[in-house]
Amino acid sequence: MGKSSASLIIGRQPLIEAIEQGRAIDKILLQKNTSGDSIATIKQLAKQHQIPIQLVPVEKLNTLTKANHQGIIAFAALVPYMDLQQVIDFVVQQGVAPLFVMLDGITDVRNIGAIARSAVCCGAQAIIIPDKGVGALNEEALKSSAGALQHIQVCRVNSLLKAVDTLHLNGIQVYTSEMRAEKNVFELNLTIPACIIMGAEGRGVQPYLAKAADYFFKIPMAGNFDSFNVSVAAGIVLYEALKQRQFSSISANKLS
Template structure:
């Protein structure tokens, strides 16, 4: 994974200060045998700030920096993460109909960047990502998004299932694609408040997430080729949403 040196915070105290100050951190890498009061504080601060901690061998840390790291390195996030409920409130207060995209296991940062670009072009207001199991929103993702990641509200959550509950409590329907779904994309009503779940290209949306969805659909295709690339599929779905919304706008 590509990381610029300027986005790395090295050492125990600098990482503590970054977490205390509310700086947006993508993740913390920690030597698996690290111990001490400061290490415990970093773990707690990371938990409080919903920042994932990954435990790694010392060799991994040494390969990332020449500076004395004391068993801890943090990566600054290239984007600012927002609270999901606050984003929903903000969208509703603006008088807009929510259109969100949730990423379930999408690890390729170029795909994430391309999805963000389609989201902005099609009027989606937010991208919902889990704190683990998704590609880092680093400089490569920013470049792939052509700046779109700075324009869409990115919500990082510790549970996608809880995020679905939050969406439901706010009257937002959740949709996901399945190869064998009976309903086709253009048969969905995408003018209502909605969130599209996009899954990993190999495994798709996780079964428990698919079960939590309100509707399943398939993207019509000619021939028997495998499937669309995930970012292309997201673009098709989002464009159908904007097509329907433009059509129904007085």
């Protein structure tokens, strides 16, 4: 599904005003070789608010609108983006253990929506996404989530690795799947503050990010078929966290 015209912010000054007023922006399309004081201001605001800028030919902009775009068009976000540290502080103040999901390289918006739906149903408080390399939280993602994306905090960061550092500084343990892992998902202790990294199908979690994780797990399967769809795998892990947090006591010999 494409972007609706209502989600476009066209022109330099309208975009500056939108960002300064706190409107969430998915990304900015900037015509190549465009310059000027207002463009410099937009670049500075984009860096400050972690909004990705994509350089495109003028033909790309002309396909999106017939209006005078002045070399720049932005996509307004359908969900607000929150600061990761502020979300951690808020969750901790509620007296509950954080349960977050980090998405690494997942580009299929239907998978993102399905993961968000499982996250909300299983009590996760936030989804962490990078500012580049992940599917846009557009109308299709929102529809696939059955509205769940509007009921969970979404944190957009410019570095997933720095986000892991922030999680660690706040006492949040990071988990990721690994087919050769020794522990099954149901052997983990997911009652503690936790963030689960879900990677792109085929590639999985990027090695540099997996290396920063605290615990590895596998999801056992019958037979030798390829693997679960990423949104199904996320649902399995998240439900295990829900089960442990609400319905079971963790034995002393599990990870601590």
